[in-house]
Amino acid sequence: xxxxxxxxxxxxxxxxxxxxxxxxxxxxxxxxxxxxxxxxxxxxxxxxxxxxxxxxxxxxxxxxxxxxxxxxxxxxxxxxxxxxxxxxxxxxxxxxxxxxxxxxxxxxxxxxxxxxxxxxxxxxxxxxxxxxxxxxxxxxxxxxxxxxxxxxxxxxxxxxxxxxxxxxxxxxxxxxxxxxxxxxxxxxxxxxxxxxxxxxxxxxxxxxxxxxxxxxxxxxxxxxxxxxxxxxxxxxxxxxxxxxxxxxxxxxxxxxxxxxxxxxxxxxxxxxxxxxxxxxxxxxxxxxxxxxxxxxxxxxxxxxxxxxxxxxxxxxxxxxxxxxxxxxxxxxxxxxxxxxxxxxxxxxxxxxxxxxxxxxxxxxxxxxxxxxxxxxxxxxxxxxxxxxxxxxxxxxxxxxxxxxxxxxxxxxxxxxxxxxxxxxxxxxxxxxxxxxxxxxxxxxxxxxxxxxxxxxxxxxxxxxxxxxxxxxxxxxxxxxxxxxxxxxxxxxxxxxxx
Amino acid sequence: xxxxxxxxxxxxxxxxxxxxxxxxxxxxxxxxxxxxxxxxxxxxxxxxxxxxxxxxxxxxxxxxxxxxxxxxxxxxxxxxxxxxxxxxxxxxxxxxxxxxxxxxxxxxxxxxxxxxxxxxxxxxxxxxxxxxxxxxxxxxxxxxxxxxxxxxxxxxxxxxxxxx
Numbered sequence: 001x002x003x004x005x006x007x008x009x010x011x012x013x014x015x016x017x018x019x020x021x022x023x024x025x026x027x028x029x030x031x032x033x034x035x036x037x038x039x040x041x042x043x044x045x046x047x048x049x050x051x052x053x054x055x056x057x058x059x060x061x062x063x064x065x066x067x068x069x070x071x072x073x074x075x076x077x078x079x080x081x082x083x084x085x086x087x088x089x090x091x092x093x094x095x096x097x098x099x100x101x102x103x104x105x106x107x108x109x110x111x112x113x114x115x116x117x118x119x120x121x122x123x124x125x126x127x128x129x130x131x132x133x134x135x136x137x138x139x140x141x142x143x144x145x146x147x148x149x150x151x152x153x154x155x156x157x158x159x160x161x162x163x164x165x166x167x168x169x170x171x172x173x174x175x176x177x178x179x180x181x182x183x184x185x186x187x188x189x190x191x192x193x194x195x196x197x198x199x200x201x202x203x204x205x206x207x208x209x210x211x212x213x214x215x216x217x218x219x220x221x222x223x224x225x226x227x228x229x230x231x232x233x234x235x236x237x238x239x240x241x242x243x244x245x246x247x248x249x250x251x252x253x254x255x256x257x258x259x260x261x262x263x264x265x266x267x268x269x270x271x272x273x274x275x276x277x278x279x280x281x282x283x284x285x286x287x288x289x290x291x292x293x294x295x296x297x298x299x300x301x302x303x304x305x306x307x308x309x310x311x312x313x314x315x316x317x318x319x320x321x322x323x324x325x326x327x328x329x330x331x332x333x334x335x336x337x338x339x340x341x342x343x344x345x346x347x348x349x350x351x352x353x354x355x356x357x358x359x360x361x362x363x364x365x366x367x368x369x370x371x372x373x374x375x376x377x378x379x380x381x382x383x384x385x386x387x388x389x390x391x392x393x394x395x396x397x398x399x400x401x402x403x404x405x406x407x408x409x410x411x412x413x414x415x416x417x418x419x420x421x422x423x424x425x426x427x428x429x430x431x432x433x434x435x436x437x438x439x440x441x442x443x444x445x446x447x448x449x450x451x452x453x454x455x456x457x458x459x460x461x462x463x464x465x466x467x468x469x470x471x472x473x474x475x476x477x478x479x480x481x482x483x484x485x486x487x488x489x490x491x492x493x494x495x496x497x498x
Numbered sequence: 499x500x501x502x503x504x505x506x507x508x509x510x511x512x513x514x515x516x517x518x519x520x521x522x523x524x525x526x527x528x529x530x531x532x533x534x535x536x537x538x539x540x541x542x543x544x545x546x547x548x549x550x551x552x553x554x555x556x557x558x559x560x561x562x563x564x565x566x567x568x569x570x571x572x573x574x575x576x577x578x579x580x581x582x583x584x585x586x587x588x589x590x591x592x593x594x595x596x597x598x599x600x601x602x603x604x605x606x607x608x609x610x611x612x613x614x615x616x617x618x619x620x621x622x623x624x625x626x627x628x629x630x631x632x633x634x635x636x637x638x639x640x641x642x643x644x645x646x647x648x649x650x651x652x653x654x655x656x657x658x659x660x661x662x
Binding site for chain 2: 083087090091102104105106186187189203205409411412413414415416417418419429440443444447450461462463465466469489492493496497
């Protein structure tokens with residue numbers, strides 16, 4: 001966050017006052033004060049070694065079970081100083097409600113006393129000496145959710161921002177240990193939870209149309225969403241008096257949105273520049289405004305009132321985002337993409353140049369039947385899939401012994417030996433669904449095909465080979481049947497190679 | 499003269515201390531990255547099981563990435579925690595020999611390591627590196643984690659082995 005202050009264009013995505021857990025900022029001055037963010041109450045506590053930032057839900061009530069997180073933000077002029085301070089900060093203990101939690105534990109769960117109007121927060125050194133205390137106001141006791149929760153009781157925002165906190169409303173238990181949330185195939189970071197709200201953040205590399213997979217105390221819920229990222233650029237960020245420039249705001253990951261995406265643009269330095277359209281602008285990006293690649297862009301003129309650098313922020317306005325109610329995992333159906341890919345026959349055998357064949361429902365069922373038997377039947381599931389793929393004229397002649405092998409020691413989903421006719425191994429991570437297994441095997445078949453010409457494979461490099469294999473998976477997702485989450489996972493990985 | 503001796507002496511002590519603090523595997527870091535082989539000689543084209551371990555040598559709990567996924571050092575950092583540098587008998591660096599499809603490291607891979615505790619994983623060097631020559635090899639490993647854990651890089655001790 002210190003670096004942010006040095007930037008002349010600020011990119012404030014979700015919270016203006018508080019960085020999410022993991023953010024770093026200089027220690028605040030003076031006593032504790034609470035900061036706000038969507039669904040969150042953030043309490044920064046300054047100690048000599050830095051700041052302890054406590055993230056709790058902003059709707060805490062008497063009698064609630066509450067979960068939150070604490071992030072240590074060490075100060076120091078060198079890495080050595082910061083590391084030493086981080087180590088000391090990890091030893092601090094937080095007394096909250098009836099619980100004592102060390103900062104190193106990161107997460108805290110406690111019960112707010114029934115007859116209390118505040119929740120006390122006491123910071124102690126590892127030797128027990130009190131360093132600081134503050135109290136957080138809580139609401140009067142709230143009525144309990146009076147029945148067994150249904151998936152439709154949970155409300156999920158349709159659009160969220162990669163790596164940034166957002167709230168899900170619903171009948172939660174307030175205990176992190178009983179909640180799990182996956183977005184785009186990757187675990188989301190849980191930041192705070194009350195009996196009415198879970199505040200979480202998707203992984204920073206998830207992008208595009210995907211889905212939530214929530215399990216709350218045994219209730220499995222799913223809902224579609226778009227995970228977006230925002231980028232602000234300007235040719236100049238330091239202006240002289242009267243000089244003009246243009247800020248370009250770009251949002252990506254809006255593929256297939258059905259309702260407007262609320263976007264907020266704010267001039268954070270109104271004393272230095274004017275922003276065309278006004279200092280605070282609330283836009284609605286209409287589905288028709290989104291380009292075929294899922295991006296939306298808009299420009300704003302900047303005029304300097306005085307010489308200096310300026311800051312403009314842009315964010316998806318969490319307060320105005322439309323919600324979806326959850327559905328049970330068994331019946332979830334994500335909205336189809338606006339342009340539905342057409343399944344194509346598998347005309348040839350080359351996994352790099354030919355379309356990958358679409359498996360029939362019966363084919364999928366027979367592989368699924370093996371997957372359902374559990375980890376002990378993975379080799380059989382792979383053999384069944386290979387048998388089916390041969391029916392569609394795929395062959396495995398490019399790899400050792402003419403077939404892939406299941407090897408539980410394989411890192412990730414699959415490995416291909418970097419030589420002509422090298423072994424292809426499929427690992428446990430590939431067996432999460434028939435589609436993921438099929439797509440992962442084809443990914444390795446792409447590598448096996450690449451290594452038919454070792455010189456060309458070498459020239460392509462590790463980066464080029466993976467880019468081609470992941471792109472083939474994404475291009476053939478409609479045929480392999482990848483879910484939105486699985487496709488988003490592949491897209492996220494591909495981003496790392498760009 | 500004695501004041502000069504004191505300054506020189508203090509400088510030498512300071513330099514030695516700084517060198518010790520930087521030395522890989524010295525045990526003075528928060529986390530120690532250590533590698534070991536069960537024996538010193540292996541048959542060529544057979545498994546060379548390298549045990550890699552992270553040990554918390556500090557008095558505090560630390561977070562480490564327990565996945566310890568091995569991959570090519572050319573791969574993006576998100577897809578690897580461990581890389582091994584192997585010097586072959588002819589003095590070359592052994593090439594990595596697998597294309598791996600693997601997810602990015604995630605929060606679920608990070609564990610809190612209590613003081614004195616270790617996590618370990620065994621990696622077959624013959625599977626992941628081209629060990630094509632017979633003779634004496636030398637290897638050391640590097641651990642790094644993208645986020646949420648001790649970031650590293652931590653450089654291990656060096657092991658030596660022979661392929662016959």
